[in-house]
Amino acid sequence: MKKSVFSVKVQRKHFPSGFETLSPCETKQAQESILNCAKQLKDNDFLREYGHIDFIAKEAMYHNTCRVRYISKGAKVQGKEDSLSSTVKRESSFSQLLSHIDAEIFLKNKSEKLVDVNQVYIEFLIKEGIEAYS
Secondary structure: OOOEOOOOOOOEEEEOOEEEEOEEOOOHHHHHHHHHHHHHOOOHHHHHHHOOOOOOOOOOEEOHHHHHHHHHHHHHHHHHHHHHHHHHHHHHHHHHHHHHHHHHHHOOOOOOOHHHHHHHHHHHHHHOOOOOOO
């Protein structure tokens, strides 16, 4: 395999400062990080072509700048998914808090200290798996 797994450039990539040659994939960790990013990015074309091969045995090559760019894209996607998941959990906790306020304060015509309401919210956050700060 003498072409880059990330681009159609064959031997070298042109930069203003010169050319970057292809580098071999030399560790299983590098292969795993690339394949994990492909899964994160839902890059089915990449997974179909390279997901089943041993990069080291097949002498997979890539430009290091292309590898770094690809892995960065995967990290951004993961960060967005983590952020979205956290937002959904916080919204769920807040919704539960509103239900608690409605059921315990308004319907029962009962009063609670704000610090106690805050503690209830923190407990809902913890149940959702979010570290809460009091």
